[in-house]
Amino acid sequence: MSQGDNQSSHCVLVVDDDPNILHLLETRLASAGFCVTTAHDGHEALTRLHEHTVDLVLSDIRMPGLSGQELLREIREQWPGLPVILLTAYGRIPEAVASVQQGAADYLTKPFDGRELVAKVQEVLAGRPCTRPQSHVSSELTDIGLVAGQSPAMAKLLTLVKRVAPSDVTVLLEGESGTGKELVARLLHRLSKRANGPLVVVDCGSTQPTLLESELFGHIKGAFTHAMQEKQGLIQAANEGTLFLDEIGNISMEMQTRLLRFLQEKTVRRLGDVHTTKVNCRVVAATNADLAAMVAQGTFREDLYYRLKVVRVHVPPLRDRREDIPALAQYFLASFSRQSDIPCPGLSEAALHRLEKHSWPGNVRELRHVLEVSALLSDNPLLSAENLHMEPSTQQPEDTVLSLDESERNALVRALKHVNWVQKDAADLLGISRRAMHYKVRKYGIDIPKRGEKF
Structure with missing residues (x-):
């Protein structure tokens, strides 16, 4: 025929x-x-x-x-x-x-x-996606550690990423801390026509505001007191590739203005320099903040917001993709066991049930941390529910309704308890900057016990 x-x-x-x-x-x-x-x-x-x-x-x-x-x-x-x-x-x-x-x-x-x-x-x-691109996407997921599982929420996310990736449009990744926004950014880069170019990751939340301008735009020798030699900025380093701006909601108003100019003109000027350089890169930004609310409050430029959110991609929290927990757990246990050269434990049905019912305020990052600690500290070939190093208090009854402030404070306290009240470790667990962690501890009046003090 x-x-x-x-x-x-x-x-x-x-x-x-x-x-x-x-x-x-x-x-x-x-x-x-x-x-x-x-x-x-x-x-x-x-x-x-x-x-x-x-x-x-x-x-x-x-x-x-x-x-x-x-x-x-x-x-x-x-x-x-x-x-x-x-x-x-x-x-x-x-x-x-x-x-x-x-x-x-x-x-x-x-x-x-x-x-x-x-x-x-x-x-x-034919009523189905073409097999070659799907196979390609699956291999890329495995390579970067983005486990999709069986949830409709992740299927919807991957469909959108696959459609958007080949273009050069600016993408804004939105979602809670620990959901895997950086992994989605890596997938966008891998599936783009810029895959052979660099992927430059900038953590706008952990970089001091006074240093961020130099980090992004670079400087010439003598531009400021400690500028002993010239430095190429990270934006320029992303030329012909992808620039990923994580925690974009944390940048100052002055940096917002400079970043907006770059997005409009596609040129950068190093600190202390009089010349501009053309840069051709795709921009992906991520935030766990409500940028629209920040625009309304006057703390984030509206014109920059619209430049960044050409396409918005919502990365779902773990509680909205519980079907993926078995696949995620298997992946994390296998990966950690390989890296640590220890036998890979299995999960009992009771342990898996406990994982699936957990609230996961720290999302996928918290799940990975729990499994790695549990695998390291357990001698059993099969992890039971009791072997999982999880705080019982982290599970809120489903019919309990808390305000946003109460929920955030409880998540902070749970994370701090989980890491023995070390704020930098809690910040890493929750996927926020240390500066944001210190601010929230003060905001909610959380008492950090001194070493040796029982809480």
């Missing part, structure tokens, strides 16, 4: 207000063996759908009258099982991503490759 015979049963409705693109799409799909019908706008597309049986709709997003997004909503209501692929200009990728989240099957950016177009249509009509 020829390719044309194989596709002849599938009819594709192509919608675009540009007659040249419409003709190009029609010709390319017809040559691949598809039955093609066309429409010049969204209203005509609805008429065609009432007149013909269609297996897939390929529509431009930006059209006069009824837009592609509005057409998508109409199709979702009237033909809920009909897949829709949207076409968008490169600069409007966030619009397309939002449409996918609202029910579109996928999107393609203009200009598109004809073979890519046909492959995408075949993939969607």
